[in-house]
Amino acid sequence: MMEINFISYMNLATYAMAYLEATGGSIGVVSSTAGVHPLNAAQAYSASKHAIQGFFHSIRLDLRMQKSNISISIVQLGPIRTESVLKHFHYFPFITYTVSSDPADAAYNIVRATSLRIRECGYPFLVTNAFEFSYMLFPSIVEEALVWLPSYTHT
Secondary structure (H helix, E strand, C coil): CHHHHHHHHHHHHHHHHHHHHHHCCEEEEEEEHHHCCCCCCCHHHHHHHHHHHHHHHHHHHHHHHCCCCCEEEEEEECCECCHHHHHHCCCCHHHHHHHCECHHHHHHHHHHHHHCCCCEEEECHHHHHHHHHHHHHCHHHHHHHHHHCCCCCCC
16 A cells, blocks of 8 residues: 555656656656544555655655755645445545546546646545544544544555
8 A cells, every 4th residue: 555655656756756857847746634633444555645745745845945846745635426425435425426436537636636736735625624623623522423434444
């Protein structure tokens, strides 16, 4: 999990730095709300996404200190209507059809955020930001609610 969700991101960004600096390029980082908040039965996935967040926030500070023109956009995805999400949450149609978003819309928003050099954003906006705000104010209540969701292991 760490090799795909973290090490590969770190290696690509490190190898591309000189080119990105020369061209004023941007790095688009695809993360997850699991990189900011807990997700039941997905410790390795959550850890890999936390690692991405920490690495790229730190790189952004280093680039700012160097007065670099490279931008880093971190997009934290919430539930996206993929085959695995539909399969896993089939008992919860509210999640699969109301809360989750279309994969093409998610891809568009990742590209949009990166091209506009948006520092950090969540998509779908309402879901990710409501979750983040709720967790910040009422962490115990949100964690209790998460316990009731079915375990979702990312592979």
